[in-house]
Amino acid sequence: MSKKPSATIEQKPTASNTSHGQAPVNAALTPAQKIELFSQMVRIRRFEERSHRAYTGKNAAGGANIGGFLHLYNGQEAIAVGCCSLMGKHDHVITAYRDHGHAIAVGMDTKALMAELYGKVTGCSKGKGGSMHFFSPERNYWGGHGIVGGQIPLGVGLAYGVKYKGHKGSAMAFMGDGAVNQGAVHEAYNLAALWNLPCIFVIENNGYSMGTSQARSSAGELAKRAEGYGMAWGVCEGHDVYEVRATMDKFLQIAREECKPAVVEIRTYRYRGHSVADPDNTYRTKTEIEDYRRTKDPIQVFQTALIAEGVLTTESAEKIDEAARAEAEAAADFADASPYPTPEDIQKDVYWESDNPDQRTSQGRLFFN
Amino acid sequence: MSQLTYREAVRHALAEELTRDPNVVVMGEEVGQFQGAYKVTQGLLEKFGPKRVADTPISEAGFIGMGIGASMLGVRPVMELMFWSFYSVAFDQILNNAANVRYMSGGQINCPIVIRGPANGGTNVGATHSHTPENILAAHPGVKVVVPSTPYDAKGLLKSAIRDNDPVFFLENTVLYGEKGEVPDEEYLIPLGKAxxxxxxxxxxxxxxxxxxxxxxxxxxxxxxxxxxxxxxxxxxxxxxxxxxxxxxxxxxxxxxxxxxxxxxxxxxxxxxxxxxxxxxxxxxxxxxxxxxxxxxxxxxxxxxxxxxxxxxxxxxxxxxxxxx
Missing domain, CATH: 3.40.50.920 (Rossmann fold)
Known part of the structure; x- marks a missing residue:
């Protein structure tokens, strides 16, 4: 039953490779669309930097602006932007806790995202989810999930739902390289392959599962594990948004047209720690981070390509950056000025029925205090 | 009125809801070709076909999670756990994802899934297969937990559970599957939460x-x-x-x-x-x-x-x- 897995896409880690820019899916982009992709990447970068500043800073009352964990997407921007830019009406996205980039890439309002980080009622989840739990079902964005690998069966369920309803679509289920050893991921692989579900499993391989390098955590090639399930697989470099789009487009078309799943490993790097509270230099070196930034920064790589194409100028790139900084600042101002939820809000959004009392059919107590 | 076994009452509820709502699907281990490990789903595959009644691999975390994801898109999966005791390998899916997704999304996402199966001791199968997790399940705000004792209750409550927009965990009992009781021939529902x-x-x-x-x-x-x-x-x-x-x-x-x-x-x-x-x-x-x-x-x-x-x-x-x- 298993087809020969598709060939691994080998890509030399050079900073600019124009061949992917000529792939049909990229050649079809208008200059405005290219600028939009670039702009999204810059907006993600500036949002993350602003949220990091908010996290480490204090509010007017001397307290923390942001609680809990903050997993930043700096360095990985081309992946979320490249993948989400390919979404059609019936394509769905689900990811893990490093979820800010995907949220911006699907078009969520950065004010609502920042307010969610601040725990404010104006947040995208009304202050109930926090950094790891951004959702926007109307944009086919299903989170934002905190348990490593736990979202992957849900992603298969989204693909199942697409197929069940007879839609031509897909689900992209994102995970980090640390998730590939979770049992739930393998159960999900098996179901997707067994039932021919249009699910693309995207491994954003930033080299480290928290502080443990890939070499210390995972045997073998990550995406190649797909072969055990008779699934197609591919590998691509995540610093080149053109390459991400060209690779994903191929697998998405197969998913939509033939209802076939695939595993795609996208090699990337994160500049910040696993979370903000991260010793960083215990498991990697500053030189390693700087080397990647210097040679493969996805925003720099794309900016260079777009300038070479004559789509962008240094001046227009600077304007985009300025606008992104201003947007992030405005998001922080909005979040800061927004009210917190009230204690009365704690028990809202728990049950559909308790939020829709006029349509309730059950009886009895739902809450116990 | 007809005399039905508890098993038949559950089966009738499934069949009626499969007929009523095209979004309802029945999934689980051995629910189709095998006719159900406890014969609860006997005949449903033949009547409704493999799109509506689907055999899953032994893979509870995978298929329960898949059902939860599908329910977020408006499918209404009724998932059978061969034993509720097997919930432990799907615990993260059931009690992190199904129970919390509505809350963490600020009420944007519903999870209209039913997970059903037997949860009881008394069949000499040892500790791993004899769990009664209704307390553990019910300790999670966001979920509903039903434990029917008679054929009449099992049918009326399961139909309500399938129509419910929140996740409902339905705990049956293998010792009761063969017990008979009176069940009306006409359709009826029993509201959840009514003793x-x-x-x-x-x-x-x-x-x-x-x-x-x-x-x-x-x-x-x-x-x-x-x-x-x-x-x-x-x-x-x-x-x-x-x-x-x-x-x-x-x-x-x-x-x-x-x-x-x-x-x-x-x-x-x-x-x-x-x-x-x-x-x-x-x-x-x-x-x-x-x-x-x-x-x-x-x-x-x-x-x-x-x-x-x-x-x-x-x-x-x-x-x-x-x-x-």
Missing amino acids: DVKREGKDLTIVTYGRPVIQSLIAAELLAKEHDISVEVVDLRTIRPLDIDTVLASVRKTHRVLVVEEQKPFCGVGAQLTYMIQAEAFDDLDAPIGRLCTIDAPAIYSPPVEAEQLPNPQRILKAALALLD
Whole structure:
């Protein structure tokens, strides 16, 4: 039953490779669309930097602006932007806790995202989810999930739902390289392959599962594990948004047209720690981070390509950056000025029925205090 | 009215809801070709086809999670766990994803899934297959938990569960699957969260649910005949939402309460019930609240001894007499 897995896409880690820019899916982009992709990447970068500043800073009352964990997407921007830019009406996205980039890439309002980080009622989840739990079902964005690998069966369920309803679509289920050893991921692989579900499993391989390098955590090639399930697989470099789009487009078309799943490993790097509270230099070196930034920064790589194409100028790139900084600042101002939820809000959004009392059919107590 | 087994009643509920709503799908291990590990889903594959009745691999975390994801898109999966005991390998999916996704999304996402299957001891299958996790499930706000004791209740409650927009966990009982009872021929629903007084009495209230309802009714009959004691048996039917009002009304009538449950005592459903009864009807009580549970150890295999570990009519009778002393 298993087809020969598709060939691994080998890509030399050079900073600019124009061949992917000529792939049909990229050649079809208008200059405005290219600028939009670039702009999204810059907006993600500036949002993350602003949220990091908010996290480490204090509010007017001397307290923390942001609680809990903050997993930043700096360095990985081309992946979320490249993948989400390919979404059609019936394509769905689900990811893990490093979820800010995907949220911006699907078009969520950065004010609502920042307010969610601040725990404010104006947040995208009304202050109930926090950094790891951004959702926007109307944009086919299903989170934002905190348990490593736990979202992957849900992603298969989204693909199942697409197929069940007879839609031509897909689900992209994102995970980090640390998730590939979770049992739930393998159960999900098996179901997707067994039932021919249009699910693309995207491994954003930033080299480290928290502080443990890939070499210390995972045997073998990550995406190649797909072969055990008779699934197609591919590998691509995540610093080149053109390459991400060209690779994903191929697998998405197969998913939509033939209802076939695939595993795609996208090699990337994160500049910040696993979370903000991260010793960083215990498991990697500053030189390693700087080397990647210097040679493969996805925003720099794309900016260079777009300038070479004559789509962008240094001046227009600077304007985009300025606008992104201003947007992030405005998001922080909005979040800061927004009210917190009230204690009365704690028990809202728990049950559909308790939020829709006029349509309730059950009886009895739902809450116990 | 027809005489149906509990198993048939569950099957009829599934068939009716599969017919009524094209978004309903039945999935689980051996639910199709094998006709159900306990024959609950017998004939459904033939009637509704493989799109609506799907055999899954032995992969609870995978297929339960898949059902949860599908439910977020508006599919209404009714997932069978061959035993609820297997929920432990899907715990993250059930109690992190299904229970929390509505809340964490600020009410944007619903999860209209039903997970059903048997959860009981008494079949000599040892500790791993004899879990009764209704307390653990019900401890999670966002979920609903149903434990029916009769064919009539099983059918009416399951139909309501499938139509519910929140995740509902439906705990059946392999020992009861063959028990018969009257079930109306016409369609009916029983609302979740509505207790049922299965026997009226005036001296003592037994609050219980699931198989111990049947055992309590036997004990109540013995108490009436042999000891002239009039026992009221309140069947909760649903653990969450909880119909505490029916319980309290009975307590105010009899003034004595025995909670009977096929649970281990520590942090069991009865612990919550006992707290609520004392908090809300303290002045109506003439005696401390009694509690009869499964004897606090992992489920023993030895067949005659397992029967003694669980609630049974004789143990219930003794506990009732002790309360009335």
